[in-house]
Amino acid sequence: MDLNARHHGTSDASSNEVAARHLRADTRTLSTDVIATTVRSAAGGAARLMLGLLCLGLCPALCQPVVYAAAPIPANVLNELPYDWQDEHGEASRLSQWSGKTVLLTMAYPTCRQTCSYALHRLEELQQSADRAGTPIEVVVISYDPKISPGTWSIYRRHHHLDRTNWHFLTGSTATTQQFAKALQFPYWLYDEHLVHDFKILLIGPDGQIAKTLTWATRNDDFFTAAALSCPPSDAQGCKL
Numbered sequence: 001m002d003l004n005a006r007h008h009g010t011s012d013a014s015s016n017e018v019a020a021r022h023l024r025a026d027t028r029t030l031s032t033d034v035i036a037t038t039v040r041s042a043a044g045g046a047a048r049l050m051l052g053l054l055c056l057g058l059c060p061a062l063c064q065p066v067v068y069a070a071a072p073i074p075a076n077v078l079n080e081l082p083y084d085w086q087d088e089h090g091e092a093s094r095l096s097q098w099s100g101k102t103v104l105l106t107m108a109y110p111t112c113r114q115t116c117s118y119a120l121h122r123l124e125e126l127q128q129s130a131d132r133a134g135t136p137i138e139v140v141v142i143s144y145d146p147k148i149s150p151g152t153w154s155i156y157r158r159h160h161h162l163d164r165t166n167w168h169f170l171t172g173s174t175a176t177t178q179q180f181a182k183a184l185q186f187p188y189w190l191y192d193e194h195l196v197h198d199f200k201i202l203l204i205g206p207d208g209q210i211a212k213t214l215t216w217a218t219r220n221d222d223f224f225t226a227a228a229l230s231c232p233p234s235d236a237q238g239c240k241l
Helices: 003-041 044-058 115-133 150-159 174-183 225-230 233-238
Strands: 064-067 085-087 102-108 137-143 167-171 188-191 194-197 201-204 210-214
Touching: 085 150, 102 115, 115 137, 115 201, 137 174, 150 167
Parallel strands: 102 137, 137 167
Antiparallel strands: 064 188, 085 167, 102 201, 188 194, 201 210
């Protein structure tokens, strides 16, 4: 092969490599544009589900992070997070008031129709499991949305027949909500006017420490089955989770 042929071959290879790089970049850009357009144009429950899945997988590329970076989790959740909340009755509340008790805790908001609905369903199932195990618990739901009023939570409770006195729905200021979500690693994002978040329920023991965590990967776990098998009914309150 002469020098000219070798030169042309090298040039052609370089040109092909450059073109391939541009094609890959264009494809990534096109994919992002198509995804965003699809999300904007879709409607109804399918759109909300698709939005959640896309944002959880692609944030922060497509979504605006509100709380994203993880922080060290406090050793004693109930006593080391001294944030002020307001419950569904408009009364001041702090997590420390449940110190020494077993607590199921999650974050949600009333207008959420996908992840929150599933989280509340799992909380009801876990409540039934705790009842069978003879384990008294407190259920605490903290709003992602600081604009939620006590009255909104109260209506939500009545609508979903969540009338047990050991269930509590709290709302805090924007700063408090963000600090709390970061402290307990409840990341969430904003996409347009949507608030997107993951599924997570914490089991906090009487010592204030996180005993177990329920996520999508462990969503079918039953926190209280072992307690029901190993604890006699007369000693249910003293059983270790």
